[in-house]
Amino acid sequence: MNNTSTFINLTPHAVVVNGVEIPPAEGREPARLSMDTTQICQLDGVPITYTSIGAIEGLPAPQPNVFLIVSTVVRLATVDRPDVLSPGRLLRDDAGRVVGCGSLDCSQSAVSRLRQD
Numbered sequence: 001m002n003n004t005s006t007f008i009n010l011t012p013h014a015v016v017v018n019g020v021e022i023p024p025a026e027g028r029e030p031a032r033l034s035m036d037t038t039q040i041c042q043l044d045g046v047p048i049t050y051t052s053i054g055a056i057e058g059l060p061a062p063q064p065n066v067f068l069i070v071s072t073v074v075r076l077a078t079v080d081r082p083d084v085l086s087p088g089r090l091l092r093d094d095a096g097r098v099v100g101c102g103s104l105d106c107s108q109s110a111v112s113r114l115r116q117d
Contacts, residue, residue: 007085009069010058015087016100022069031058031070033077053077059084067104075107082110 009015009022010031016022024030034054041048056074062083070078075086088103106114 004065006066007069008060008066010074011069011071015069016091017087017104018102019100029058031056031068031074033057033074069104072105075105079107080109082107082113084110 008025012030014021014023035051037049037051039047039049068084072086075084078084085104087101088105090098091100093099
Protein backbone atom coordinates (compact mmCIF):
# COMPACT_ATOMS: atom_id res chain seq x y z
CA MET A 1 0.00 0.00 0.00
CA ASN A 2 1.33 3.45 -0.82
CA ASN A 3 1.70 6.40 1.56
CA THR A 4 -1.06 8.42 -0.11
CA SER A 5 -3.93 6.22 1.00
CA THR A 6 -6.89 7.77 2.78
CA PHE A 7 -8.89 5.96 5.47
CA ILE A 8 -12.52 6.92 6.03
CA ASN A 9 -14.01 5.50 9.22
CA LEU A 10 -17.66 4.63 8.59
CA THR A 11 -18.26 3.18 12.06
CA PRO A 12 -20.06 5.17 14.79
CA HIS A 13 -16.91 5.30 16.96
CA ALA A 14 -13.19 5.93 16.69
CA VAL A 15 -11.08 3.00 15.52
CA VAL A 16 -7.66 2.73 17.15
CA VAL A 17 -5.06 0.83 15.10
CA ASN A 18 -1.77 0.22 16.93
CA GLY A 19 -2.35 3.35 19.02
CA VAL A 20 -3.37 5.59 16.09
CA GLU A 21 -6.94 6.86 16.43
CA ILE A 22 -9.04 7.17 13.28
CA PRO A 23 -12.17 9.18 14.18
CA PRO A 24 -15.56 8.54 12.58
CA ALA A 25 -16.07 10.47 9.35
CA GLU A 26 -17.78 13.78 10.05
CA GLY A 27 -21.14 14.34 8.40
CA ARG A 28 -21.56 10.72 7.30
CA GLU A 29 -23.84 8.04 8.64
CA PRO A 30 -22.15 4.77 9.60
CA ALA A 31 -22.25 1.98 7.02
CA ARG A 32 -24.76 -0.64 8.14
CA LEU A 33 -26.59 -3.72 6.95
CA SER A 34 -30.34 -3.74 6.88
CA MET A 35 -31.65 -6.75 8.78
CA ASP A 36 -34.98 -8.44 9.22
CA THR A 37 -35.43 -10.56 12.35
CA THR A 38 -38.26 -13.05 12.78
CA GLN A 39 -38.98 -14.99 15.96
CA ILE A 40 -39.08 -18.70 15.16
CA CYS A 41 -40.04 -20.13 18.54
CA GLN A 42 -39.20 -20.13 22.22
CA LEU A 43 -37.10 -22.76 23.95
CA ASP A 44 -37.62 -22.82 27.71
CA GLY A 45 -38.80 -19.20 27.54
CA VAL A 46 -35.82 -18.03 25.44
CA PRO A 47 -36.81 -16.47 22.10
CA ILE A 48 -35.11 -18.08 19.09
CA THR A 49 -34.92 -15.81 16.06
CA TYR A 50 -33.71 -15.87 12.48
CA THR A 51 -32.11 -12.75 11.02
CA SER A 52 -31.74 -12.27 7.28
CA ILE A 53 -29.22 -9.78 5.95
CA GLY A 54 -30.39 -7.16 3.46
CA ALA A 55 -28.78 -4.30 1.63
CA ILE A 56 -25.73 -2.35 2.77
CA GLU A 57 -26.58 1.23 3.65
CA GLY A 58 -24.20 4.19 3.74
CA LEU A 59 -21.33 2.69 1.73
CA PRO A 60 -20.02 5.14 -0.88
CA ALA A 61 -18.71 4.10 -4.29
CA PRO A 62 -15.04 3.08 -4.51
CA GLN A 63 -12.43 5.80 -5.09
CA PRO A 64 -8.74 5.41 -5.91
CA ASN A 65 -6.51 5.11 -2.83
CA VAL A 66 -9.48 5.48 -0.45
CA PHE A 67 -10.17 2.72 2.07
CA LEU A 68 -13.39 2.53 4.05
CA ILE A 69 -13.33 1.22 7.63
CA VAL A 70 -16.58 -0.53 8.54
CA SER A 71 -17.79 -3.14 11.02
CA THR A 72 -16.72 -6.73 10.41
CA VAL A 73 -20.27 -7.77 9.52
CA VAL A 74 -20.48 -5.05 6.84
CA ARG A 75 -17.05 -6.03 5.44
CA LEU A 76 -18.07 -9.68 5.27
CA ALA A 77 -21.12 -8.67 3.21
CA THR A 78 -18.92 -6.77 0.73
CA VAL A 79 -16.66 -9.53 -0.53
CA ASP A 80 -16.34 -7.84 -3.93
CA ARG A 81 -15.08 -4.53 -2.49
CA PRO A 82 -11.29 -4.52 -2.00
CA ASP A 83 -11.51 -0.98 -0.57
CA VAL A 84 -13.52 -2.06 2.48
CA LEU A 85 -11.64 -2.86 5.70
CA SER A 86 -12.66 -3.67 9.28
CA PRO A 87 -10.87 -3.85 12.64
CA GLY A 88 -8.66 -6.94 12.77
CA ARG A 89 -6.92 -8.56 15.73
CA LEU A 90 -8.29 -6.90 18.85
CA LEU A 91 -5.96 -5.44 21.49
CA ARG A 92 -7.08 -5.60 25.13
CA ASP A 93 -5.95 -3.97 28.35
CA ASP A 94 -5.14 -5.88 31.56
CA ALA A 95 -8.84 -5.98 32.48
CA GLY A 96 -9.75 -7.56 29.14
CA ARG A 97 -11.37 -4.44 27.67
CA VAL A 98 -10.85 -3.78 23.97
CA VAL A 99 -8.58 -0.74 23.53
CA GLY A 100 -8.00 -1.00 19.78
CA CYS A 101 -6.87 -3.36 17.09
CA GLY A 102 -3.50 -4.44 15.77
CA SER A 103 -4.48 -4.40 12.12
CA LEU A 104 -7.28 -3.80 9.64
CA ASP A 105 -8.78 -6.87 7.96
CA CYS A 106 -9.54 -7.01 4.25
CA SER A 107 -11.68 -9.32 2.17
CA GLN A 108 -10.14 -12.02 -0.02
CA SER A 109 -10.79 -9.83 -3.08
CA ALA A 110 -8.35 -7.25 -1.70
CA VAL A 111 -5.39 -9.54 -1.00
CA SER A 112 -3.77 -9.50 -4.45
CA ARG A 113 -4.53 -5.80 -4.97
CA LEU A 114 -2.96 -4.78 -1.66
CA ARG A 115 0.11 -6.98 -2.17
CA GLN A 116 0.76 -5.25 -5.51
CA ASP A 117 0.42 -1.68 -4.20
